[in-house]
Amino acid sequence: MNTLSSTQTQLPLEPEAGRRRLSTSKAIVEAIAQQMHTDEKVFVMGEDVGAYGGIFSSTTGLLDEFGPERVIDTPISETAFIGLGIGAAVEGMRPVVELMFADFFGVCMDQIYNHMAKIHFESGGNVRVPMVLMTATGGGYSDGAQHSQCLWGTFAHLPGMKVVVPSNPYDAKGLMTAAIRSDDPVVYMFHKGIMGLGWMKKNPRSIGAVPTDAYEVPIGKARVAREGSDVSIVTLSLSVHHSLDVAEKLAGEGIDVEVIDLRTVAPLDREAIIASVSKTGRLIVVDEDYQSFGLSGEVIATAAEALPGGLKHVSRVAVPDVPIPYARDLEYAVLPTPARIEAAVRQAVGQ
Amino acid sequence: MTVQSVLSEKDKLDLLRMMVLIRTFEEAILREYHADKSPGFDIGAGLVPGEMHLAAGQEPVAAGIGAHLSRGDAMTATHRPHHLAIAHGVDIRKMAAEIFGRETGLGRGRGGHMHLFDPEAHFSCSGIVAEGLPPALGQAFAFQRAGTDRVAVAVAGEGAANQGAFHEALNLAALWKLPVIFVIEDNDWGISVPRSASTSVPSNAVRAAAYGIPGTRVEDNAVEDVWAAVGEAVRRARAGEGPSLIEVHTLRLWGHFEGDAQGYRGDLEGVPGRDPIPTYHKHLSDAGILDTATFTEMGAAASATVEDAIAFAKSSPLPDPADALKYVFTEGARS
Missing domain, CATH: 3.40.50.920 (Rossmann fold)
Known part of the structure; x- marks a missing residue:
């Protein structure tokens, strides 16, 4: 818990965050890259995560740094590639799989909630699924009813997956680091409006102080x-x-x-x-x-x-x-x- | 790795031995399942509650696949998984204990008969039609990336070939040349719906062409033909040549699940002659490979193995209701 006095109003993001400032999207990319350097079992997979760098810039630069063997564009087959991530995780890999919009869960939810989320339980704890399902949420830019939903309550309602939702660059990096290191499946939901994108209205706090070294923001802590x-x-x-x-x-x-x-x-x-x-x-x-x-x-x-x-x-x-x-x-x-x-x-x- | 293309006499006896073991297991589960559900039938009653999908008649598929797989190879199966699990070397005691919902089971009683996970055998199954296929891709992907020649076999029923997951999985596996063997068990029935009312093509094997991979259909539930088809597909996968699709026309000897009165079914009349075990027994006997004593020994050995597993299951502790919230997450707790 913070130890600052109650007379203080808005708290700094983190006392030790340092002076370097990143956008939320760059903080996410940095977290993934650091874990890919640390652990060769980490790889990234999804639609347009390669040359495009993620539609919402969640994987920008990773293809250049790690190559197509570890940053993998997929067909538009969410059931197949999310399921593939599950199987790879079962065999000890640590996939970071992007579902482009959370709204798209309808075409692949069986893999998510009946497989990714339940295998550990159904196996009595004998099989782990250390996987991150990263997805974009939120509206505010007239993208309509199928590209603007948050839906974290839908995911969180179903047991077996952790659901993290950062609001700023510091938490985005720390939560992604924790998610990749977690032995549980983690659904990582970033709001497009906090990514610091150049082509969308952004909150001023979409850019903020982020430490250079890897660190975790604990999952489950407000x-x-x-x-x-x-x-x-x-x-x-x-x-x-x-x-x-x-x-x-x-x-x-x-x-x-x-x-x-x-x-x-x-x-x-x-x-x-x-x-x-x-x-x-x-x-x-x-x-x-x-x-x-x-x-x-x-x-x-x-x-x-x-x-x-x-x-x-x-x-x-x-x-x-x-x-x-x-x-x-x-x-x-x-x-x-x-x-x-x-x-x-x-x-x-x-x- | 050299690949064998001709069955030896011992191999043929091993195929029959596996089929007998599977049938013995399914008959034992059938007996135990119904033992405490009468008079009347309450699906939730007894030592083995819940839906029970038994695979009697489909033994040739399992035996023909299992003969080609090694300890590191993976398999994903369906809601009807026992035959495949046994042929893939899943611990039969732990499987029986899981079916009895015991703490010593594969999933400590959390999974049940449609959710068997044996990480040592790299075996899993899913109760959702066609959805066991995509995870097999991931296992194959991991094996491929690790530079091994290990393979994954993904088994589904003929009804699964009409699901999107099937087509997505075939495309992705073909695109990435993953070492996967897709095996479709065509037992003619999607519960009560005949394949003629569900499937636009006479053979799902032709669907392989849509993804540029080999497709083969094995007729007549013939175990040696399954063995040959799977052997070629496994060779291909281990050599890095990518996936294959095999459909086996097999037979669901009993109901979709226990308690299924099968009023929709007109093919029961011919069932005795189509039972693959007496058929293959006769085939091997006529060929002079199998004598009565050997067959008797097979049955006795299978019974001993199965009854030991059933006894182990029945004597194992039930899970403690106080532990009902465990294993949702790896730390075993939930807020």
């Missing part, structure tokens, strides 16, 4: 992104930044918002949620995934089970249960925008 005493926002991914922006704005009005960046969805850091809500008594979950039957309900249930009677306010800012619309104004009407988050905070504190 982070207090901003300390506060009045209300807890529990969130993740791009919504962390919207929440921090709202918190800074409202700090001028004397509203003290705490922001918890979950960083991992499964296993969920329930202790961090409970600790924050125990302090503030007010909980807002901000989630770019669909509202019903998902992460936001799970976070609220966690707080309610641990703190019966201890909650003065509970609400959520999520995508109401509609497909993501194409037209910009319609899309922004359903995304968890700063305006929606601000309104929720004001309601929580009785303004």
Whole structure:
């Protein structure tokens, strides 16, 4: 846990992060490259991960550095190449397999949830699947209902895979390093809006301090992104930044918002949620995934089970249960925008 | 590695011996499965609960494949996996214990009969039609990248050849010249649907042409023909020449699962004559290779092995319900 005083507002990403700044995509690439240097069993596979460098720049430069034997373009056959990754992992390799958009899980989910996620359990712990399934999530750029979803709640609902969701370059590198080193299957979900891409609106925190050496951000540990005493926002991914922006704005009005960046969805850091809500008594979950039957309900249930009677306010800012619309104004009407988050905070504190 | 292209007399007896062992195992499971489910039939009752898909009649496929594989080779199988597991050298005691849901089982009772994993034999199976094929590609990929001549055999039923996973897997395996042998067990039935109502081609072997790989169909459940076809495919894979597809016209002697009344099926009348074990027994006897004493010895040895495995399973401890959450992750815990 951080040891900074509660009078401080937004916490630095990491005290030891150093001064070198990288985009999230470059931080991911650096993590993969370092592990490929360390462990010859690591390889990268997916659609357009080679010469293109990943549609969202998650593998840029790896082909030049490691060659086509270890950075492998695949046919558009997600079932075949994700299954291939599973079999290779069973035999001791450490594949990093990219599913271009999380939305595409529909064509390959059997390999993911019936095989990748269950083999360790079904084998009574005798067979391990040390595999990373890396995938892009999120909307906000009018890509429509089949290319804009977050879906981490869908993956996290199914037992047997860890689900990590970085919000910034430091966590992106540390979580990827931890994911590749993990003996469990890890679904690594990056939001396109935090990658620091030159061709898409990006959050200013998409570029940040990243240590040069390899390090791990522990899977299953949330982070207090901003300390506060009045209300807890529990969130993740791009919504962390919207929440921090709202918190800074409202700090001028004397509203003290705490922001918890979950960083991992499964296993969920329930202790961090409970600790924050125990302090503030007010909980807002901000989630770019669909509202019903998902992460936001799970976070609220966690707080309610641990703190019966201890909650003065509970609400959520999520995508109401509609497909993501194409037209910009319609899309922004359903995304968890700063305006929606601000309104929720004001309601929580009785303004 | 030299590849044998002619069966010796000993090889032929070994094929029959394997078929007898498999049948003995399946008959024992059949007996144990139904022993405590009467009167009436409750699929969830008894020492061996759940769906039970037995492979009596399909022994030639397993025996013909298993004869060509070595300890480091991999196999992925289907919801009907026992014959393939036995022929591939899966620990028969641990397999029986898994079927009985015991802590000593291959999966400590977490998997069950459709989910058998033996990492020492590089054996696995999947209960989802055609979805066992892609992981076999990955095993073959790992063997190829390690510079070995090890191969992976991916077995599926004829119904699987109409799934997308089948076509994706064949294309990718052919594209990357992976050392995979795809074997389709055509037992005529996808549960109750005959292949004539499910498949647009008379032989799935022709589908190999779409991916530029050899395709062979073995008729009449003939174990020696399976052996020959698989032998060539394994030779090819070990030599780095890529995958092959073999379809075997085999026979599901019993129901899709136990409890299947098979009212849809009109081919039961002819079953006794089509049973591959008496057929091959007669073939070897007529050829002067097999005598009565040897066949009797085969049956006795199989019974001893199988009954030992059943006894081991029945005497093994059940998993502790307190451990129901273990093995989701490698650290054995979940939030």
